Amino acid sequence: MKTLLALAVALVTAGAALAETAHNGAMPMSQGTITKIDLKWKKITIDHGPLENLDMPAMKMVFDLSDPTMLEGLAEGQSVDFAADRVNGKLTVTEIQIR
Numbered sequence: 001m002k003t004l005l006a007l008a009v010a011l012v013t014a015g016a017a018l019a020e021t022a023h024n025g026a027m028p029m030s031q032g033t034i035t036k037i038d039l040k041w042k043k044i045t046i047d048h049g050p051l052e053n054l055d056m057p058a059m060k061m062v063f064d065l066s067d068p069t070m071l072e073g074l075a076e077g078q079s080v081d082f083a084a085d086r087v088n089g090k091l092t093v094t095e096i097q098i099r
Contacts, residue, residue, distance in 0.1 A: 027083035028053050034078050035060060042068040044093060051084055054091070064092040073085060074098070 032048030047060040065071065070093065074080070082086055085093040 003036045027085060028082050028083045029095070029097075031074065031099070032080055032082060034074060034076050034080060036062075036063075037071060037074060037076055039071065042071065042076070042093065044071065044096075046080070048082075054055075054086070063090065066094045068093050078093050 001015045013099055030048050030051050032046040034044060035047050036045035037046070043062050044065060045060060049058045050056065064087070066087060074096070079099040081095050081097045081099055084091055084093050086092070087094070
């Protein structure tokens with residue numbers, strides 16, 4: 001019985017925490033430079049600063065895109081502000097803006 005009560009409290013608390021996160025605003029933006037655009041596979045390589053929400057240091061890496069139409073208007077060498085997160089286990093750009 002204690003286990004069920006603890007589980008119920010944990011579920012209620014987790015739901016409240018997720019709701020608070022959703023209301024606190026958008027994902028933190030990071031800065032980077034586009035080094036490669038792969039139109040065939042709809043991926044983008046960005047040389048970026050630290051990704052604090054993912055606890056990652058600055059590096060160059062390949063990202064999936066949450067929406068492939070984000071590639072429209074982007075070019076290699078452009079400086080960008082972007083948000084990235086893990087989506088279905090893959091590092092994914094969820095928002096991107098040219099600086």
